[in-house]
Amino acid sequence: MDLATGLNLVSLPWVREEFEYRSYEMLEDLGNQTQVSSVRRYDNTRGWQTTSWFLGSASGVNFRTRPGEGYLVYMKGEKESWRPY
Incomplete structure (x- = not known):
């Protein structure tokens, strides 16, 4: 999928239940700290959860x-043909 500079809403395709893909991996797959700012999700019990570069x-x-x-x-620049996993 192509990601634009700024805010993107992303959903991941189906995988087997035992497959684990964590937000740190997603952030690293999206790019380094000059390319991507953060990945966030909303958890009903904990509120917003954020993974970012520091x-x-x-x-x-x-x-x-x-x-x-x-x-x-949140992308700092465009990214073409990104594929999770």
């Missing part, structure tokens, strides 16, 4: 992603 390393909540759940991805 001093060159992924930081914040390393939440487990789920197929069909929506994520807010």
